[in-house]
Every structure is written in C-alpha cells, then in structure tokens.
Amino acid sequence: MENTSKLQWFKVLDQQSTLPEGRVMTVTADTTQICLTNYGGQINALDNRCPHQGGPLGEGSIEDGLLRCPWHGWDFNPCGGNSDGFEDGLKTYPIKIEGEAVYVGMPMPETPPLTLSDIMVETMSEWGINTVFGMVGHSNLGLAEALRKLEVKGKLKYIGIRHEGAASFAASAYAKLTGKPAACFAIAGPGSTNMFTGMWDAKVDRAPLLALTGQVATQVVGTGNFQEVDLVRAFQTVAAFNHRVEQGSKHSELMGLAIKHALLNREVSHLTFPDQVQVIPAELTEISGPEGRMPNLSIAPPEEEMQRAISLLSQSKNPVIIVGHGARFHMEAITKLAEGIQCPILTTFKGKGLISDFHPLGCGVLGRSGTPVASYFMNAADLLLVIGASFSNHTGITSKIPTIQVDFDPLAISKFHKIDVGLYGEISRTMQLFLKSASLLQHNKKDQREEIASRWKIWRTEKLRRLREDKGNGLSSVSVFDCLTKLAPEDAVMCVDVGNNAYSFGRYFEAKSHSFLMSGYLGSIGFALPAALGAWAAVGDTRPVIAVAGDGGICQYLAEFTTSVKYHMDLKVIILNNMELGKISKEQLSGGWQKWSTDLVNPNFAAFAESCGGKGFKVDEISQLHETMKRFLAHEGSAILEIMTDARLL
Structure with missing residues (x-):
C-alpha cells in the first residue's frame, strides 16, 4: 500500500x-x-x-x-x-x-532533469534572444515547456498569437526595429508552413530571425504521418542556416551557430525539433553565449576607395545624401556630415523618418511613395552619396548622376548598375572617416537650406489644395494623414501595410522622430498589425505604436487584435475603409483591363474592436476626424480607428 x-x-x-x-x-x-x-x-x-x-x-x-x-x-x-x-x-x-x-x-515531485530543449532555449537566451512569438501545439510541447520555464525565470517574453504567419511577421518587424533577432515558433506541418511568408519578409529585408519548429517523431518520418512535412527541405530556400536537431547534436553549439548566422548574415535561421528529441534528458549541460564568438564588425573601407570618394565629394557643389533602411542605426553620424556640408538628405520609403521632415536638410521620401521635394533635389544634384539603400525600382535612384555608395553588404554595392565609388564598410565608421576630411568636403558647397524650405512650402501648399477635395464618397487620404501628422506622438513607431494606404502614408505623413516599419522587398499585404505586435514587444510602453492599414490588408490578420488585447498592448490601429482593394483596381484600370473582383464586404471594424475587449472609434465625415482621432490616440489600451475613405482620393 x-x-x-x-x-x-x-x-x-x-x-x-x-x-x-x-x-x-x-x-x-x-x-x-x-x-x-x-x-x-x-x-x-x-x-x-x-x-x-x-x-x-x-x-x-x-x-x-x-x-x-x-x-x-x-x-x-x-x-x-x-x-x-x-x-x-x-x-x-x-x-x-x-x-x-x-x-x-x-x-512528491522530483526535480525533472534538464532536457535538450532546456539547454537550447537557455543558450538562445544567453545569445540575447528574449522574445518569442508563437503557437503551442501537439508536436512542440516539449520545446514549449522549456520556453515556459524560461518565462517563469523572467528571461523570456512569450506572445501567443492566433496565426503562425503573424508570428513570423512580428519577429521580422522586431528585428527591423531593433537590429536584433526574435524567434517565431510553430508546430509541425501547417503551423510551420504558415510562417513561410513572414520568414521571406525577413530574408529579403535583411532582418535577422530565428524560426523554431516542432516536427513529427523521427521514427515516423517518411511514412506520411499526420502533419508530416520535411521542414528542412521546405525551408531550404528561405533559411540560410537550416538544421534538424538530433539526439547526438551539440545542442548549445547548434543553437549558438543558428543565432550567429542570423546576426552576421542578417538572415533567417531555422531549427526543427522532432517530437521525441525535445524531451530527451541532456547529458551535457554546458551553455555557451556569444562571448569570444562574435567578431568586431566596425570595419573601414579600403583607403584607396575612401580617398576617391572624398575627392569626388569635395569637388561637387550640389551633393545629395540618400539614406535607406540599412542606415537606420547610423543617422547621428550621417546627419553630422550632412550639416557640415549643407547637403540635403532624402530617404527611401523603407528609410522614411530617418531624418525629420522638419529638419532644415530633410527632404522626405524619394520615389513612388515620395514627395516632389525629394525628387527635385535628386535631379538637381551633381553627386549622390547613397548610404544603406538598395536602389529598388520603387525608389528610383537615378543612374545618370555620379554616385558614391556606402554599404556593409558587399553584394548590395553596384547591385543594379555601375557606380563611381563603392565603399564596403560599417556605415558609422565610414562616416567618421568622411568627417575627418570635413574642411576639404566643405569647400565650394552651395548652402541648399533656403531652397529646401522653398520646395517644402510649394509641396505643403499643394497638399492644402488636395485637402479640400471631396467627392462625397468618404474622406481623402491626404486628410487622414494631415490629421495624423498633427496628432501622432512624435516618437511613435509607425507600422504600415501594403496598398494605396502605404503610398499615401509615404507621400503625405510628415515624420518627426518616428520609426517606420513595412514589408519592403516582399511587399506582403497584412504586415501592419503583426508588425505592431513585434514593435510593441520591442519597445513596450516606452514608445507609442501605431499601425496603419487598408481594409484589404487588415483582414488578413484581423484576429491578432485579440492578441493585442490579451497582452494589454497599447496599440493603435488605423483602418482606411474604402470597401475595395483600391490599389489593384487602379492597376487594372491603368493596364487597360476592367475593374474586377476588387470590391470588399467588411465588418464594422469599430464594433469588432469592442467585441474583442478593445476600444472602437469610427469616422464617416471629415468634421469628425480631428476630435475622434485625438480621443483614439489618447485611449489607454488597444484601439481601432475606422475611417471611411474614398478609394479615388489618394
């Protein structure tokens, strides 16, 4: 007995x-x-x-x-x-x-032995990954238990999402904002394949990301078992580091290598954990971190190329600096250089907000989502200094003006066309080398600040004219973003979706100290709300987080608003509701086709927010906009502002 x-x-x-x-x-x-x-x-x-x-x-x-x-x-x-x-x-x-x-x-319970999963998630924590977005399920429960124990220790922030695609988008956005990887986490089969799009978003926008997936037990692999997908093969195109964890793996070393690849290559790393491996007792419990394993990345361009660049810049009279998303952590040094030579700064769309539109040298966004201020100064320049930008078609950086390109990725230099000088080096270090030659660079430069102010005045006058347009079918985009410019907190993280809402956002919203997150090269609709989850995980309550989406994009991951409510996130979601996939309609018509299958049936988004436990606001008339948006932004907690807009007033 x-x-x-x-x-x-x-x-x-x-x-x-x-x-x-x-x-x-x-x-x-x-x-x-x-x-x-x-x-x-x-x-x-x-x-x-x-x-x-x-x-x-x-x-x-x-x-x-x-x-x-x-x-x-x-x-x-x-x-x-x-x-x-x-x-x-x-x-x-x-x-x-x-x-x-x-x-x-x-x-009486015995102290359970450390498992391989315990060792690997502790290693993950030692390497600085402390945020995971995911969904717990039957084929990742052993790994989930290791994550739970890490959360109990206060070393992990775990956010359980409603769709695995949102997990990978959130992790991608987290990395774009911080430069550091987060992890996304899913079960075998469809749970993991749901993360594929967000993983590609991270890959093409060079955001470090760690994907952790469950897998069916090794002994049933190849038998057509329930939810069996060969995830290593499935992810071989998206993950630069891509391995299955085995019983005999060097587990701490394997996790460390996965994170090291993500950090150094700014790529996606993927580890998949067969069900039975997750709970195997660990024989070796040594956990390693990044100490002594990471190189100093503060490299300088070759001296000869640096001197050629200084010579070109010193000879130019009207140089222009164009910064992209890759320059986001180096703007202090870039701005100091620009101020020394009175040089306008333009940004790509992904680089929006890297310099304030109210800075005397700030010229806004260049390209399809940009302003005539930026395009004017690019075309008037006699030299382009392009820093951390990719030369995408969307931006449209001209190849007809002499160009110096600075980038930490050697493959990005001269990627699409020949340039005059390519500087491969860490951006801040390269800027310091330019600043050492400041007296030489300042020679013969034209002070362009007065012309910049004049061009902004012309553009703002044009925006006021557009602001008065009303066809009786809803608010114009310019009215929405004019109001948001006036009311949004100056340091907010702005997460923007894909579609006409994004084009109008880039063109009309005037940045101050904001940070902007978007699905750049992949251009994936539905990005904004999951990105806001990732941004909130990164900044918490230290900065406001605002998502801007169209009615087409928001419905892709609309259920994630419940995630925001569950974790008491102070997220503000603005939805431009025009009952249409407006950008696609526009492309159909401009291509000579009939408008077809782009009309939408939408819920009452404000009522939806209330049903989720958040706060809902709705604007039908322009007279309601300012006061309603003010109350929306002042609300403490998760809220949706639904604005009925005209798809033709962009």
Missing part, C-alpha cells in the same frame, strides 16, 4: 455530486491528468491515458460495468484499472474525501 505521508493532495472536485454514478470525467492534479470514475458508489482515480494509443479515458464512458476508451473501445475496470487479465492495466491513484470535496494523492 502506498505511503500516504509521502503524497501531495490535490483537490480535483469541490462537490462529489459533480460526478454522478456511472459517469467518468477528466480532472487535473498538479500537472497530471486523471480519469475520475464513479461506479458502484465508489470514486476512483485512474491514469487518463489508454495504453493503446493514449486515448483520453476521461472522455470515455462506463458500459456494462467497464470503462471504455473513446478512441478504440479498449475496456478497463473502472475501479481497479485492470483490463481482464491483460498486462496493460491502468495506474491508480489514492482518493481522499473531505466533506463534499474530492482529493487525489500524487507522489
């Missing part, structure tokens, strides 16, 4: 009457699921797992005096757990009744 003095007792029922005669139910004692039966006036506690395939016996029934498994009909004695003489009977647990309450006795 079991020594009851060495048991822990857990109350599993407040009232015996909850379990009538002849019935069974599942209860939980600590972390163990128990099949509780009431037969012949006796309450019994049995192992809840059928020894055949693990069927949940507490969901079964008592038939003809036998407890029957709901999956395959195996029978057991509901009182003692035996199965008619077979050796695969059920474990039983002591029962104690106190008043009407029922208690189950469990052995």
